Amino acid sequence: MIDPQLLRDAPDVIRRSQESRGDSVEAVDDAIAADAARRSALSEFERLRAEQNVFGKRVAAAAKEDKAALVAQVQQLAADVKVAQTAAGEAESSYNSAIRSIANIVLDGVPAGGEANFEVLREIGGTPAFDFEPKDHLELAEGLDAIDMERGAKVGGSRFYFLKGIGARLELAIMSLGLDRALGAGFIPVIPPTLVRPEIMEGTGFLGEHADEVYYLPADDLYLTGTSEVALAGLHSDEILDLTEGPIRYAGWSTCYRREAGSYGKDTRGIIRVHQFNKLEMFVYTTPDQAEEEHNRLVAWQEGMLQSLGLSYRVIDVAAGDLGSSAARKFDVEAWVPTQGAYRELTSTSNCTTYQARRLSIRHRGDGKAEPVATLNGTLATTRWIVALLETHQQADGSVLVPEALRPYLGGLELLVPIAKR
RNA sequence: GGAGACGUCGCAUAGUCCGGUCGAGUGCACCACCCUGCUAAGGUGGAGAACCCUUUGAGGGUUCCAAGGGUUCAAAUCCCUUCGUCUCCGCCA
Numbered sequence: 001m002i003d004p005q006l007l008r009d010a011p012d013v014i015r016r017s018q019e020s021r022g023d024s025v026e027a028v029d030d031a032i033a034a035d036a037a038r039r040s041a042l043s044e045f046e047r048l049r050a051e052q053n054v055f056g057k058r059v060a061a062a063a064k065e066d067k068a069a070l071v072a073q074v075q076q077l078a079a080d081v082k083v084a085q086t087a088a089g090e091a092e093s094s095y096n097s098a099i100r101s102i103a104n105i106v107l108d109g110v111p112a113g114g115e116a117n118f119e120v121l122r123e124i125g126g127t128p129a130f131d132f133e134p135k136d137h138l139e140l141a142e143g144l145d146a147i148d149m150e151r152g153a154k155v156g157g158s159r160f161y162f163l164k165g166i167g168a169r170l171e172l173a174i175m176s177l178g179l180d181r182a183l184g185a186g187f188i189p190v191i192p193p194t195l196v197r198p199e200i201m202e203g204t205g206f207l208g209e210h211a212d213e214v215y216y217l218p219a220d221d222l223y224l225t226g227t228s229e230v231a232l233a234g235l236h237s238d239e240i241l242d243l244t245e246g247p248i249r250y251a252g253w254s255t256c257y258r259r260e261a262g263s264y265g266k267d268t269r270g271i272i273r274v275h276q277f278n279k280l281e282m283f284v285y286t287t288p289d290q291a292e293e294e295h296n297r298l299v300a301w302q303e304g305m306l307q308s309l310g311l312s313y314r315v316i317d318v319a320a321g322d323l324g325s326s327a328a329r330k331f332d333v334e335a336w337v338p339t340q341g342a343y344r345e346l347t348s349t350s351n352c353t354t355y356q357a358r359r360l361s362i363r364h365r366g367d368g369k370a371e372p373v374a375t376l377n378g379t380l381a382t383t384r385w386i387v388a389l390l391e392t393h394q395q396a397d398g399s400v401l402v403p404e405a406l407r408p409y410l411g412g413l414e415l416l417v418p419i420a421k422r
Numbered sequence: 423g424g425a426g427a428c429g430u431c432g433c434a435u436a437g438u439c440c441g442g443u444c445g446a447g448u449g450c451a452c453c454a455c456c457c458u459g460c461u462a463a464g465g466u467g468g469a470g471a472a473c474c475c476u477u478u479g480a481g482g483g484u485u486c487c488a489a490g491g492g493u494u495c496a497a498a499u500c501c502c503u504u505c506g507u508c509u510c511c512g513c514c515a
Contacts, residue, residue: 042474046484056496060442074495
């Protein structure tokens with residue numbers, strides 16, 4: 001949720017932000033009107049309630065024989081209070097839905113426009129050339145007997161897979177490397193719930209435009225999370241944090257579930273786009289004035305991972321229209337995938353400023369006053385990385401070189417060699 | 423799944439049976455000051471959150487006793503629902 005004060009003091013800032021996202025500008029005026037309506041309804045209710053409270057004291061203090069008469073007198077007032085209370089409640093909830101429909105204020109410098117309007121901040125590593133015809137990640141993985149899509153589909157349906165043998169180990173190795181990096185940077189490791197209640201899913205904003213991306217279990221009224229961001233944001237909901245010692249940083253290790261609705265026909269081959277995968281996610285609670293610096297640190301940690309794995313990549317500043325509603329700015333790190341001749345997203349890091357925290361009621365004590373914190377999140381490792389890793393380090397014979405940084409996590413293994421499928 | 427107990431302003435608790443004097447007492451912790459020749463003890467005072475109004479010196483008001491409903495002139499207190507915690511039984515890949 002945006003800062004309600006902004007609605008009264010600087011509506012133009014909000015209008016500009018909505019415009020650069022391609023969102024409704026009228027929504028701002030609707031919210032301003034709803035705010036005015038809410039305040040006048042609230043004042044009316046509070047005035048009547050104060051009157052009623054005063055009367056209540058008189059009833060309490062009155063002699064027994066006088067009580068009946070006083071009670072009779074106040075009946076009408078009680079009825080008025082009830083009416084005013086209902087009206088105030090309704091005004092409040094329409095104000096809430098109006099203000100919640102406004103996305104986070106986009107930060108200065110974020111390119112306007114849609115998906116294609118991103119700005120490339122830097123490209124690292126160039127685009128590796130091969131003196132043989134490179135195989136795609138699935139062909140390589142099948143040669144290594146590392147991924148089994150057919151049996152994945154047999155058991156779970158399309159977009160499910162088995163990681164086995166070196167495939168399973170590779171995922172654990174990448175995740176473990178990420179975890180060690182995170183630990184080195186002072187992150188607290190967390191294995192969070194992957195099923196959450198509606199309030200938490202709602203609070204993190206995933207039931208907005210991405211609602212049909214989310215698995216829902218009606219029998220239990222629970223949602224399967226598509227990222228540990230959900231649980232990690234919910235972790236401190238309704239709390240006042242102490243940030244005087246610096247930011248609180250968590251590294252969440254979890255399985256993620258996504259319905260991938262509406263992506264029929266896209267990325268159907270291999271494990272680029274799947275319903276279930278593992279992810280190590282950074283999640284930070286910090287003060288609003290520190291948020292942008294922290295955002296840069298998160299990208300730096302992500303780039304460090306890709307560099308250690310010998311991957312070529314670029315960093316993009318995602319355009320306003322392609323941001324989630326909670327994000328004020330988002331950087332994606334995209335790795336070069338040789339057989340696609342394209343950069344594909346491996347990580348994403350969002351600065352949600354105070355938007356998410358306001359919704360989940362997460363605050364810290366500033367100058368005596370409790371104020372919303374800023375939240376940020378970013379990927380440190382996922383199953384998808386296997387794609388870029390295999391393709392980038394493949395050899396003509398179908399074997400794959402293991403980048404040095406990963407070897408300690410694979411018992412010193414330097415080369416992955418093809419084996420017969422079982 | 424069955425039975426029971428419980429959920430109070432950081433922590434621990436009082437209050438709930440018998441609704442108004444609880445817009446919530448006490449202890450610990452916390453903050454300021456005082457006293458004290460010393461990392462102690464004592465004293466005084468202060469201290470929660472959200473929102474609204476008037477002002478910008480400060481005031482006034484509303485709401486918050488797990489959450490949401492209900493009864494009532496009036497609810498921490500009575501009723502209902504949900505969530506959570508604990509105990510016992512049952513079940514358990």
